[in-house]
Amino acid sequence: MTEDFVASAPVQALLDRASGVDAQGGDKRLKAITRDLVEAVMKTIVRHEVSESEFWAAIHYFQNGAAEFGLIVPGVGLEHFMDLLMDARDAEAGRTGGTPRTIEGPLYVAGAPLVEGDVNLTDDADDTGTLFMSGTIKGPDGAPVEGAILHVWHANSQGWYSHFDPTREQTPFNNRRRIRIGSDGRYAFHSKMPNGYSVPPQGATDRLMQGLGRHGNRPAHVHFFVEAPGYRTLTTQINFGDDPFAADDFAFATRDGLLPVPNRQGDTATIAFDFELQKADVASDEGFSSRIRAAA
Template sequence: MSQTLINPLELEKLLAISCGITTDSGDDRFKAILTQLLGDVCRTIDKFDVTDEEFWQAVNYLNVLGERKEVALLAAGLGLEHFLDMRADAKAEAEGTAGGTPRTIEGPLYVANAPLAEGYTRMDDGTDEGEPMWLYGRVTDPQGNPVAGAVVDIWHANTLGNYSFFDRSQSEYNLRRRIKTGADGCYAVRSILPSGYGCPPDGPTQALLNQLGRHGNRPAHIHFFVSAPGCKHLTTQINLNGDLWLWDDFAFATREELIADPVSVTDKALARERDMPSPHTEVKFDFQLVPSKESREQEKIKRERVLG
């Protein structure tokens, strides 16, 4: 059923009072945003004749969503986090500041303060018998010059699709590291090939996706923060080519420019040079940072994160 029963003027009066429009105190921008948001909710209830029971089911759902700490996961699954990237890309294009490695979503599983190394480090603790991976590349400016002192912050899942800290069976900071580039702008890590994952099957995010007829799967991917003085902070992730879910990521994070090709390395001399087993898988990805116009652009956005 689609109908409208409420007088628009009566709704406007209710919103003006509930959102503080009739008072002089408070934050005007916040009031305007909340008025728009609540008005859209009220008009949706009216238009679709949402029942009281359906309304309270929705309220209960939000309670469960918060209790399970899946709000950020649902934001990704509904495309809201990707929408922020779409707007940021459009703004950069309009301002003439587009360029560099494309951004994409952060996701909800970052943990701050991972161990910091110079140039190279090992990310895995050796307990996961996954495919050994050599991940490496360079950080450059738009002219191709190396960016020394850039911090490449990397995190990814294990072969079961689980992340340390959230998966208590893993050691602290397993598959989480920060690497500072040297004069050549290079970084390299030894790790294992990650697996994709799905939303918790018993969780509220998957329950909502089920109602939409959607899956909750992500392809294998590796997350990055890349930062350097004078450069815009980059939040991105790369996908591994050949994954079943590569172009059907429930979180909308896949971008053509962010797909890396895993390569099997059988050269024993190269493996010895890297202190890697032979064979192993090589993943190469270079990052290009662009200059920042304001100091705030050099920092990652403020949001609630786990502090390790």
Template sequence: MDTSFVKTPEVQSLLDKAAGLNQPGGDSRLKTIVRDLIEAGAEIIVRHDISEDEFWHAINFLQKGAPEFGLLVPGTGLEHFLDLFMDAKDAEAGLTGGTPRTIEGPLYVAGAPLEEGDVNLTKDPDETGSLYMRGRVTGPDGEPVKDAVLHVWHANSQGWYSHFDPTREQTPFNNRARIKLSADGKYSFHSKMPNGYSVPDGGATDTLMKAIGRHGHRPAHVHFFIEAPGYRKLTTQINFGDDPHAADDFAFATRDGLLPVPQRQGDSAYINFDFQLQRAAGADDEHLSSRQRAEAA
């Protein structure tokens, strides 16, 4: 059947009613968005002749997979699409330059200790080499960014993040910190070497990836937020450029300019990486998004 079926008066009337367009209350913008979502879903059903069994199988998958939505969103490319969309809007507005943004992922934990100087991120034992990372945070003219706070978090050598570790062997803020930078914009930290990881075996994300012929692996990487008065907040991460999955990250976080190759000496690695921020147009630019994030008890 042709998707023109969705444009018939009966179906269009259903979509209007389902989105509340014939009701006086509610948010008009949300009504329009909901209507477009339902119509897009209806067109997919018709275009691919989706059966009743297939439809409810998909609903069941989403219900069971709800705890992994934080992985499904990057794995399906939607989180990276948001970055591409924001980049395009920036370019349209003439906002260029600065360190590329990339996905946050689902594993940030709010409230990490605020520290200064050369910070040791790793609080728990880990039988692996060490990572040493340092650099500067500057503005668009190369000026040091004052009063900046750099949030940093990464996995341990087993690929587990503290707070989310199913082995429960890590303290809540292992390999996590907020670093208050000095007036010269310099930062430095060291930690036990992070490793790449795979999505949970047999989980919703793994099931989907295998069904479409993809893998669920991420390279070794380190996450960052940077916020400072007068500058746009930056959400980004660096992937280790020599990791086998650096060019094939299931979460699409790899971007040009975010692939430093560590200088390796024995079992330790050294990365020098500078961040450049854009100026904020207003106070809203300075703050993290309103995404719901985990908090340690």
């Protein structure tokens, strides 16, 4: 059987009906996207001679793994693909410069405390060293950005994030803050050192990675949103350049320009890192994507 089977009249008629192309009402864009997605799945089934048992096993996998979609999506490269696509669209539009974007990941929580000055992110005791990170938020002309808010979040030394920690030992918003930036554009924070982590053992993502002959490990990293009036909101993260998984992040978040090597002295590490924002062309550039995020 070849993929020409999908082009047959009965299958094409099925696609039209299933996607609502022949129905009144509904959203035309959603209909077109649904039709293309379902047709692509059909072609894949024919191309690889997927059996009925394999088909239902896949459906069962996704049903049971729904809670890990936030890990599966970056693990198969789709979240990084969106970054590459947005980069390409920027290039086509003549947008250049700025700190590279990279994946948000599924573990942001809205509503972190809004603070100022040299900020301590960590509320809980942790058996690890201390990270010191500082720098300047600048515009494309190199001038400091006024009125910025820097959202920061990272894991603890065990690789767990507050609000998502299965041990339930972390206090709310541990290692999470929003930092109000002054007119000089400077930020500074310190926290207990984050470590890299792996996806949940034997979970849906781990089983998929094993089936693909891959691992599910991430290097130590720190996540950021940077927002400021008149500028595009930046979603990014820095990965520790000396981490063993810095060059092999299962989530494809490591990018050139986002791999600072910490200056380690005993049990402390210092990172100097500047953010460069792009000017917003329209008001919507200043906001966040409509991704559904956790809120406390």
